[in-house]
Amino acid sequence: MRALIVTAVAAEADSVAAGLTPHPDPAVPEPRTLPGGYAVLRRDLPGLAADVLAGGVGPAAAAAATATALALGDYGLVVSAGIGGGFQPAAPPGSLVVADAIVAADLGADTADGFVPVQELGFGRSVHLPPAELAAHAGEAAGALLAPVLTVSTVTGTAERAAALAARHPSAGAEAMEGFGVAEAAAAHGLPVLEVRGISNAVGPRDRDAWRIGDALAALTAGFRALGPVLVHWGEQHEHRREHRSRP
Numbered sequence: 001m002r003a004l005i006v007t008a009v010a011a012e013a014d015s016v017a018a019g020l021t022p023h024p025d026p027a028v029p030e031p032r033t034l035p036g037g038y039a040v041l042r043r044d045l046p047g048l049a050a051d052v053l054a055g056g057v058g059p060a061a062a063a064a065a066t067a068t069a070l071a072l073g074d075y076g077l078v079v080s081a082g083i084g085g086g087f088q089p090a091a092p093p094g095s096l097v098v099a100d101a102i103v104a105a106d107l108g109a110d111t112a113d114g115f116v117p118v119q120e121l122g123f124g125r126s127v128h129l130p131p132a133e134l135a136a137h138a139g140e141a142a143g144a145l146l147a148p149v150l151t152v153s154t155v156t157g158t159a160e161r162a163a164a165l166a167a168r169h170p171s172a173g174a175e176a177m178e179g180f181g182v183a184e185a186a187a188a189h190g191l192p193v194l195e196v197r198g199i200s201n202a203v204g205p206r207d208r209d210a211w212r213i214g215d216a217l218a219a220l221t222a223g224f225r226a227l228g229p230v231l232v233h234w235g236e237q238h239e240h241r242r243e244h245r246s247r248p
């Protein structure tokens with residue numbers, strides 16, 4: 001199976017790819033560039049081929065990059081990965097969150113009665129669900145919190161907004177800016193999606209001095225090293241299902 005892993009920026013792509021590099025480190029091929037200028041790192045582990053793409057920040061950029069790559073390759077799984085803000089105390093900086101739901105948390109309408117999600121307005125959907133078994137195994141293998149990850153277009157920077165999001169999504173583990181865009185593109189291609197976030201900061205009042213980007217990137221690398229075998233196993237089952245479906 002070939003997996004497409006979409007990050008926002010190159011530092012995240014490098015950290016994910018580092019976790020998917022077999023030991024000892026072989027000569028690593030140069031990144032390929034897709035139409036649109038997207039850089040792709042290719043990793044071939046036994047049983048798992050992965051393309052790691054830096055697609056830009058925010059849900060729209062992520063959806064455009066993911067759709068571009070999916071139109072050009074034969075993938076069996078799409079993963080949104082990168083750093084993110086963690087809801088406290090469940091997901092402290094340096095920890096890892098695997099999504100059991102990918103939620104468009106600020107896509108909708110603001111009303112006198114509060115926020116109404118786009119799905120309740122009758123347009124499209126507000127949540128994508130990763131395959132439950134895959135997400136559970138991934139979370140367990142990586143020692144991650146398994147919880148909903150919210151996609152937002154605006155990074156939360158106040159205690160009030162953090163409290164409002166937590167009230168609407170009491171079990172949320174993290175927020176980030178790309179997961180829902182990646183998931184929409186995956187769904188348009190009929191593909192399953194997963195989201196993995198290394199936590200760089202707490203969701204809450206803006207405090208740039210408290211960011212732990214290095215720890216979050218290290219958590220991503222360690223997480224993907226642990227996730228490799230889970231993806232291999234899931235890919236084998238996927239190939240089996242695909243062969244079964246294509247039999248006359």
Ligand SMILES: O=C(O)c1cccc(C(=O)CC[C@H]2O[C@@H](n3cnc4c(=O)[nH]cnc43)[C@H](O)[C@@H]2O)c1
Nearest residue numbers: 008057083084085155156175176177178200203206
């Ligand atoms: O300027 C700020 O206060 C600020 C705080 C957190 C993140 C940013 C970014 O511009 C990073 C966006 C980038 O990183 C992901 N990310 C990391 N932490 C968060 C977060 O708390 N909320 C949402 N996104 C976050 C995100 O997926 C983007 O790729 C600025």
